[in-house]
Amino acid sequence: MIVLQQEMRFEKPLNVPKIKDVKIHSDFWSRYISLVGNVVVPYQWEILNDKIEGVEKSSAIRNFKIAAGLEQGDFYGMVFQDSDVYKWLEAASYVLEANYNEDLDRKVNEVIDLIEKAQWEDGYINTYFTIKEPQNRWTNLQECHELYCAGHLIEAAVAYYLATGNDRLLNIARKFADHINNVFGPDEGKLKGYPGHQEIELALIKLYEVTKDERYLNLARYFIEERGKEPYYFDIEWEKRGRTEHWPGLIRNFGREYAQTHLPVRKQKEAVGHAVRATYMYSAMADIARITKDEELLETCKALFKDIVTRKMYITGGIGASAHGESFSFEYDLPNDRAYAETCASVGLIFFAHRMFLVDHNSYYYDVIEQILYNNIIGSMSLDGRSYFYVNPLEVIPKACEKRWDTQHVKVPRQRWFGCACCPPNVARLLSSIGKYIYAYSENELYVNLYISNEYEVDIGENKVKIILNSDYPFGDNVLLRINVKNPLAFDLKLRIPKWCVEYKVFVNGKEENNYKKEKEYVVINKTWKNNDEIFLNLITLPKRVKSHPRVKDNIGKVAIMKGPILFCLEEVDNGPNLHELFISKDSRLEIKFEEQILNGLYVVYADGYRIDEEDFGKELYREDYEYKLLPVKLKFIPYYAWANRGKNEMRVWINEI
Incomplete structure (x- = not known):
């Protein structure tokens, strides 16, 4: 026992x-x-x-x-x-x-x-x-x-x-x-x-x-x-x-x-x-x-x-x-x-x-x-x-x-x-x-953990609650929840705030909600919910550069590109061979765009960068005066999950930043 x-x-x-x-x-x-x-x-x-x-x-x-x-x-x-x-x-x-x-x-x-x-x-x-x-x-x-x-x-x-x-x-x-x-x-x-x-x-x-x-x-x-x-x-x-x-x-x-x-x-x-x-x-x-x-x-x-x-x-x-x-x-x-x-x-x-x-x-x-x-x-x-x-x-x-x-x-x-x-x-x-x-629940609380559009019917205590969730996350920033209940019901609604969210706002029935607690990175809204109550959560997750801990020796001087949980990478098919010769500009704006023609539709991040001019190469393997001429290029990053779907080619997540 x-x-x-x-x-x-x-x-x-x-x-x-x-x-x-x-x-x-x-x-x-x-x-x-x-x-x-x-x-x-x-x-x-x-x-x-x-x-x-x-x-x-x-x-x-x-x-x-x-x-x-x-x-x-x-x-x-x-x-x-x-x-x-x-x-x-x-x-x-x-x-x-x-x-x-x-x-x-x-x-x-x-x-x-x-x-x-x-x-x-x-x-x-x-x-x-x-x-x-x-x-x-x-x-x-x-x-x-x-x-x-x-x-x-x-x-x-x-x-x-x-x-x-x-x-x-x-x-x-x-x-x-x-x-x-x-x-x-x-x-x-x-x-x-x-x-x-x-x-x-x-x-x-x-x-x-x-x-x-x-x-x-x-x-x-x-x-x-x-x-x-x-x-x-x-x-x-x-x-x-x-x-x-x-x-x-x-x-x-x-x-x-x-x-x-x-x-x-x-x-x-x-x-x-x-x-x-x-x-x-x-x-x-x-x-x-x-x-x-x-x-x-x-x-x-x-x-x-x-x-x-x-x-x-x-x-x-x-x-x-x-x-x-x-x-x-x-x-x-x-x-x-x-x-x-x-x-x-x-x-x-x-x-x-x-x-x-x-x-x-x-x-x-x-x-x-x-x-x-x-x-x-x-x-x-x-x-x-x-x-x-x-x-x-x-x-x-x-x-x-x-x-x-x-x-x-x-x-x-x-x-x-x-x-x-x-x-x-x-x-x-x-x-x-x-x-x-997606969810977890007890007799008086409902956690929303993943913002995946769905309909869910659950018993909170002795009452049936239907949740209708619509979201364009993670490429978009908007989450809308509708609560359907037969009779008014009090319970804690707990909305996860992801760590990559730079700011967020919560609206209940069209009005900004400030009367909530924050527990373990959840927004906790405690109220008596009525039928057709709507909660709108605006999660701002901008494309950004991410760096490694300095002791990850392979990534010193490099950055990776993410939006929310989505990691992006470079592929040869978009950026040419020898991806290690590419650099991203520190001053470049990261622009995210939906491209219908790539693999039946993908969000792509564009950035300004440089490529080493191969015409400036010498024939020597080692040289005292090797100085690389850099040519401006537009870098194209696709989601990591989509790589290797367009034939055998180079791929790279981490890119040098200058």
């Missing part, structure tokens, strides 16, 4: 919307949501079934058919190949919740049939071990991702149950979770292990919140608390299996920081190691802190979050600067051309930030979420939804990606699929669930 600590500094519990209750009609975001439902999810289904020629083979569905005894053959792919199917199922479930589709539901149930047939009598499911090494299950937690895959199955099961009310997959997942609970834990005779790749912890908490079965919360907490203790479990299991390794000389050589096992979690104050594993674990820690009112664990989460966003996060919201181990590097080490910034790591940071908001109720976390969403997340996927970045650099010279070993992890253009395909379905499940992130 979990014993709740005395409540100290925890805010009032908040609820998040159901996806089906938020009807998004934003011109910007509706396109992405439609793209996921109509293109991305169907495209990935074809990939998982090996029906698209000329892309990396998946065999993920076939693995389940073999494990279920429906086909003959050998396992193909990564040891965690099952997780691609589960993340697809989760994304498909969110699509179904938002807009039910009988054909998609039929496909989902085809997969559920396979999972059910592949499940062992004791509840175990994993196609790799079922097909290749049935005698070796639970013997290599460090490398073989059994608990990671189980976590993604549980998340998919919860999502499908909440979307449809059908508990078939949920029952399969519970049977598996019960098996895991019988295998692991502090009790005599159980394994004292924990996952090599964290994920199941946050999934078990979702399962607990749906079922109210405390065993799942206790197991999640056990996996978190056991991590980093001595004797070191991964050494114990390595010795037990005769020192064999799934990836010889790879994961064990990364060291204990790689999987955040170097210290017990409560003593970890710096984000280290594999960035995806870290953020999934931190997300679960934040959930546990919220549910159990664990002050110490919350303080640990705050320290880890601060370390990431103040010392280790790219301006795109990307994290994990090092290709070696897909890991965090040291503080302020954020190289642009060698950036790793894995898409999955940004997804994980959104999960972490969202959970921290639910505990701390601070706008600060949503500034980070917005920065990631508008840059690294949507920028990782092509505008047609059929190709993806695993790695998200901030500077690209295609020839360098082909010739230099230290930038070969950067693939330009986007890839149609990957041998390790964790990122594409991760983006699909995030974007298809974006409605959950």
